[in-house]
Amino acid sequence: MAPNPAIMQAVEQLGYRVTVGDVASLAGLNVNLAQQGLLALATDTGGHLQVAESGEIAYLFPKNFRTTLRNKFWRLRLREWWQKVWKVLFYLIRISFGVILLVSIALIAISIYIILTSMNRDGDSRGDRSGSGGGTIYMPYFWIGPDWFWVFYPDYDTRYQQRRREARELNFFEAIFSFLFGDGNPNANLEDKRFSIIAAVIRNNRGAVVAEQIAPYLDDIGEGYAKEYEDYMLPVLTRFNGQP
Numbered sequence: 671m672a673p674n675p676a677i678m679q680a681v682e683q684l685g686y687r688v689t690v691g692d693v694a695s696l697a698g699l700n701v702n703l704a705q706q707g708l709l710a711l712a713t714d715t716g717g718h719l720q721v722a723e724s725g726e727i728a729y730l731f732p733k734n735f736r737t738t739l740r741n742k743f744w745r746l747r748l749r750e751w752w753q754k755v756w757k758v759l760f761y762l763i764r765i766s767f768g769v770i771l772l773v774s775i776a777l778i779a780i781s782i783y784i785i786l787t788s789m790n791r792d793g794d795s796r797g798d799r800s801g802s803g804g805g806t807i808y809m810p811y812f813w814i815g816p817d818w819f820w821v822f823y824p825d826y827d828t829r830y831q832q833r834r835r836e837a838r839e840l841n842f843f844e845a846i847f848s849f850l851f852g853d854g855n856p857n858a859n860l861e862d863k864r865f866s867i868i869a870a871v872i873r874n875n876r877g878a879v880v881a882e883q884i885a886p887y888l889d890d891i892g893e894g895y896a897k898e899y900e901d902y903m904l905p906v907l908t909r910f911n912g913q914p
Contacts, residue, residue, distance in 0.1 A: 673714065673739060674699075677707040686731045687720075706911060713904040715739050719914055720899065727914050764847045864888075865909060872910060 676697040681688050683696060694704035708729050711717065715735035720728045732738065868887050872879055881900040885891050891902040907914060 673711050674707040677704065677711060681731050686733055687728055689726060689728050705913065709904060709908045713908050714742055718899050718901055767847050868906060869910065
């Protein structure tokens with residue numbers, strides 16, 4: 671959820687400690703919209719939740735929250751760019767092992783062919799003098815695997831995924847990389863799996879949970895002030911459109 675400029679301006683005007691009602695009144699927003707906007711802004715900028723003795727929940731923001739938000743935006747852009755670059759680099763690295771092996775086999779086969787040809791010619795020369803005939807050269811046939819040419823196509827991985835799921839087979843280059851380094855990152859979908867489990871916990875408790883029930887499923891619950899005020903629940907509330 672992108673930060674709402676009206677909410678950001680209201681936070682500054684109210685002295686960086688705000689309630690949902692104050693922001694909704696000042697920014698002229700629906701209460702639910704103001705609450706979700708404050709949750710998203712607190713998650714992105716390191717804001718804190720505070721509970722007054724009256725039970726009212728307040729959001730405390732750092733005064734430099736705009737700078738924090740801007741830096742996070744650039745980090746996200748840089749990470750997206752690097753992910754695209756790494757995808758290409760990883761593809762090249764992945765197929766390079768198979769290419770090197772293929773080239774090595776080809777060089778060995780050519781070397782054997784040259785040696786056998788040279789030996790055969792020597793045998794023919796001696797055979798001509800002695801009246802005997804030469805021999806026959808056998809060259810082995812190397813089968814590379816299915817669609818080996820298309821492995822070099824940059825979008826091969828995406829195109830082949832459906833057939834790979836059905837056939838459960840690896841092509842020649844993928845098999846080499848898989849044999850040496852495994853089948854990839856086992857935690858690639860960790861966040862999705864994590865929030866699926868959290869969603870199940872929330873559903874099993876009929877939509878009402880306490881922070882202690884969710885904490886075991888999170889990697890970082892913070893320290894000191896952040897842990898005391900249960901700031902680690904902000905991303906969960908934002909993700910599931912919850913209310914503190």
